Amino acid sequence: MKKEREHVIKTVEPGSIAEELELAPGDVLVSVNGQPVRDVLDYHYLINEEYLELLVRKPDGEEWELEIEKEYEDDLGIEFENGLMDDYRSCSNKCIFCFIDQLPEGMRDTLYFKDDDSRLSFLQGNYVTLTNMSDEDVERIITYHLEPINISFHTMNPELRCRMLHNRFAGEALKKADRFFEAGVAMNGQIVLCKGINDGRELEASIEKLSGYLPYLQSVSVVPVGLTSHREGLYPLEPFTKEDARGVLELIHRWQEKLYREHGTHFIHAGDEWYLLAEQEIPEAESYDGYLQLENGVGMVRLFREEIREELEKLRTPENPKKQNEPEKAGTPEYRNMPQASKEPRLVTIATGKLAAPILREAAEQIEEQVPEIRVQVIGIENRFFGERITVAGLLTGQDLKEQLSGRNLGEELLLTENMFRDGEDVFLDDMTAAELSGALQVPITIVKSDGKAFLEAVLGRGKDEQPERTGTGRRGKQPYEHRP
């Protein structure tokens, strides 16, 4: 018989209900209102009450029965050792485009784990294929009012989906999306586009079918398949060309216009990579419908540009009344108090992937133009570890950075965006740490959030206390192997 998993408390938030109850790391949560807790979904559902009875076992074996009266949605302030409060579910597919199959050998074991767990959809925004969800899972999501669920559709052609996911149940699994639609559960979708497979007419047919899930399906992103140079023995997939990208964009824009006319939403969105590959202008902010798929690299460039523009605008208008009303942080000078011209300009270097380099260069030029005391060097790093076709910053390794930055004048600081690092740690994909890289290059490294305000502040040498909080959610541009099941 399967032994019940113990829910051991890892941290107790200061000032929380749990702290008031004298709960501590190492305590075990046994039940809530007399019910065992299967996983994190159960936990969140069960604690959404005004009156709770918790049974907790202390490390010495003593059991505490605790009664709590609280506001309905108040959290208890507990984090458990296992964030999911259950075993992580691995995927039951063998997708022809799987990024994990294209990882080189010898990386740390956890990177090879293929998760496809609907609970991670709610916790971290992961996309799931629905292929290993039971009917009970579907009903639990509906009953618990959990949303949005993020679904990797890839195609709405059931037969093609079976082939792409290499799973004979993958076509049938689409019916679970019908169930979410009938129950009014909010969804987001994604399509990893593979050349000659689910593009062209197949893509058109998929968009048409997916639009039938409006308004509950809020958005669908289309991202190009990521191809590393480690594809020996895998399904032959070709990279998209500039012309292909233009064709994909033409199709998506045509559907956006139609759906906007009919439903008031653009619904289908092209990932930023398509525009950069096609060498076409990034759309205006309005067409991103509130940036619903930012973590999927949809609209990041537009939002970043907007943020830089706004921040530079603030710099330009020292008497901005809004700014004057904001409380000043002790020791944090306002922009209007920028350092006046010193003899030596401050030189900083930003290293990023080849994809984002031109965008950051453009921002750097704008900053330099406005703040002559600053010099910003942007270096696009080639991804030799995964192959040159991988151009996103999130998949750069410490080794590639070290090799390509060694011997260069990097100035006062090297700025790196947080998506290059593992959640919560300053460690690159190849296990090199930021400190090791800093030692090798003999330059201080600052890890920067991927938004325009943080970028500008880091370039100016400000706001270090506001840089990454190191949580797993809310960051932009997650590494593709995490979000492309």
Ligand code: SF4
């Ligand atoms: S792409 Fe995702 S769902 Fe497909 S095999 Fe890889 S991990 Fe599994």
